[in-house]
């Protein structure tokens with residue numbers, strides 16, 4: 478096998494109650510990545526289409542994660558990478574994670590899979606580090622493992638997949654304004670009052686319990702963020718209004734997707750997610766900011782192979 482084409486999906490990190498530790502993988506939105514073996518050693522990024530991004534392997538997250546993999550792996554060939562970005566950087570739906578996880582997934586396949594998808598997280602996280610200045614694994618874990626994922630310890634890579642209640646569906650509204658993860662992280666406070674810590678951990682525990690008992694109402698009640706959302710939501714035009722519309726029209730929960738500016742509503746059933754999407758669209762049309770709306774059920778598989786050559 479000399480060439481592989483993969484689809485590396487978007488993801489939602491945090492899910493309100495799990496800052497830096499919860500993630501979920503989405504369908505349909507994502508990057509398409511082609512990786513070819515070359516006789517010349519090393520990594521090359523031949524081209525990036527869809528978005529203007531650096532092809533320097535030390536500056537592009539896909540190059541950085543690929544280099545991290547090659548540093549630990551004995552190979553007598555090199556790899557060239559082509560990236561078609563389907564996710565805009567700075568969107569809050571895991572653009573850097575899709576590229577950094579996608580390149581290492583593809584190289585691992587071409588090498589005959591020396592690493593498990595879980596083991597690939599430690600290489601993919603290197604890309605996240607240069608994109609946001611922080612080694613959070615919430616998006617890359619969701620992309621590489623699929624479904625809902627939990628990061629107990631990102632330094633020890635104690636990361637695992639959670640249960641998915643089948644009817645959960647997301648509506649994602651992406652305002653076309655860029656919010657860099659590094660900037661969105663800079664406005665967060667380092668100290669958390671005990672009272673808020675109690676509320677947040679209670680919601681996180683209940684959310685995970687809800688995933689396993691498939692208790693949709695409990696999941697909805699637990700999608701709350703008393704720590705980060707009040708600080709970050711000011712960066713998102715009409716955040717409070719979008720939340721009110723979603724929750725008063727049957728959404729189970731609503732929050733910021735990753736570090737924003739995308740927001741998500743969680744519903745029971747794709748039809749309800751589409752209905753919420755239409756209502757959010759009507760509201761955002763009045764604003765004069767361009768935006769995209771996506772609906773997605775949970776992608777249980779994560780990265781998908783499109784073709785081998």
Ligand code: HSE
Pocket residue numbers: 490491496497498569571613615616658661662735736
């Ligand atoms: N957990 C990270 C954050 C996700 O919220 O900053 C960024 O993609």
